Amino acid sequence: MSKQKPGWRDIPEGGLIINPGSAEEYKTGDWRNKRPVFDADKCIQCMLCWIYCPDNAINLDEGKVIGIDYDHCKGCGICVVECPDRAAALSLEDEHKKNEETE
Amino acid sequence: MARITEIRWHGRGGQGAKTAALLLAEAAAIAGKYVQGFPEYGPERMGAPVTSFNRISDQPISVHSSVSKPNIVVVLDPTLLSRPDVVDGLEAGAAIIVNSEQSVEEIRVKLNLENEDIRLYTVDASKIAKETIGRNIPNTPLMGALIRVTEILPYEEFMTQMKEQLESKFRHKPEVIEGNLAAIERAYREVLD
């Protein structure tokens, strides 16, 4: 369901974007065909996934990694590669597999 | 119809035909006349024959084409006299002023100018320029001759304006100002008909 977009009278002129941080409103989660899965029990809180994630899609709570922001994660898998082998708290699985499970 | 005096300057690239037209326009404008001063619309090359133009009037000038029937022709370089375009468009009552050491009679023959109703004047502007300015720049002395022949502006007023124009352009070279003014003054006196 897409909501009605504003008309030409109601948007800033010249294509300007004048509300900073508005990229958050643009959900890129549906670009993903593989998804990272987070295992909290294995995580050693090294924060490397949070540092390397290009979409700022690692969710934190009081400075601790608690999971993935699937609204914005594009499934690039960088977090999985960066997660240290001794922890291996992140793994990739097929997006469609997850979808089938939920159906 | 507004009465407009139209002037055509003939020189060679580098002799100051364009500068003369612009200087004359500036002086006449500040003295209260309506003016135009513009170069020939063509590539400007040192030594190549060039023309420039003036229109001067007591009423606003809106025509923006080139000049085809000048009232006055000024020739800065006597070696241009063999060119037919020097007398192009000249009609009875018009005048031609030539920088030359030769006499009016000799020049009239050289120009093949049979129409006695076209007035002819000569002045040795190159000699005057060399003696006053120190270089062969015939354009300013010829302006003196032009003022004498046309009476576009009263002489005194023209000299006042020229002094101002030259002072604003050659702030750092006072000797150039005096030389030029002397050249104009001499040519004004020495022009022959």
Add this chain to the structure above:
Amino acid sequence: MAIADNLRGQKRAAMTGNEAVAYGMKQIEPDVVAAYPITPQTDIVEKFSSYVADGEVDTEFVTVESEHSAMSATVGAAAAGVRAMTATSSNGLAFMWEVVYIASGSRLPIVMPVVNRALSGPINIHCDHSDTMGTRDSGWIQLYSESAQEAYDNLIQAVRIAEHPDVRLPVMVMQDGFITSHGMENLNVLEDDLVKKFIGTFKSENPLLQVNKPTTFGPLDLQDFYFEHKRQQVEGMEHAKKVIVDIAKEYEELTGRQYSYFESYRLDDAEVAIVVLSSTAGTTKVVVDELREQGLKVGLLKPRVLRPFPAEEYADALKHLKAVAVMDRSETFSTNGGPVFSELRSAMFELEERPLMTNYIFGLGGRDIWTKDIKGVYEDLFEIAKTGQVKNKVNYLGVRD
């Protein structure tokens, strides 16, 4: 250039068109000028850069390596939130083409003097209007000037038009290459402080350089929003029609010189008329006066504002005529007439009774146009009015057969 005494805030002067524009730019004193020299605009850049070097203006002058960069730097400066200008001509304008659209599309109030010159090829440095006619659909406001005086006056007004909050569109101010740009004429210039007061200070609504309110310029704008932004630009142009007239009135109060969308010269009771832009309109006035003395009812309409195109006002000014000749100093190569002709002819379509219309392409590449040529056009118009027949829709005036 020569300037005389002061008369009520104005000074009499003699300047070439280029000098007049450079002098106007000095008085406007933009924060940034980024420009590249090209014949016949060179004197503007040369003169203005000497004002900068002599400390007469506090302008950041950016010497760029091309017109593409000139417009890019001007766009950057205007986006940053300052008053920015450039100037160009002919192929220079063609070279900045891409960025010309970015300036208008980003709603940046840039003012650009353009000295009209033919486009290559073959190479030609002289006047025709093919350069700016090419950019007439680029979203810039276009003002055409007959003389050095008009080039100066249009430039000062352009600043206000461009920066008006209802408009916010860039403005080109045209003058004819060499004919006006290199011809010295009388004009009245304003005192510096009067110009400063008239244009006021520029306040950008969304400047790029504010830390507390970051703004994105030039984002990707696809199917879902681009169309809306173009629709907004049209609205800016629509507003410009009113703003141009309002500012002209204000300028008239200051200077006594009258401006509108166009100038009507002895048009009200005319039977036939010529429509022509810029310096040729001046030459046409001489012919109109001459023919009027012979009792012939001829008139002239000289467009000043081509973008926006106030079609109804143009049609209204011409509707009473029997025959109209539009003289175009550029070609469209449509084989259906020049740009001004096509547009004006279309503007007449709604009229119940229309004048007969014909088109003359003239003066391409600086070909001189004489009063006798213009007289010939009026003769043709009387023939058209008499016979009710337009023999040739498009004519070529002054070309060798």
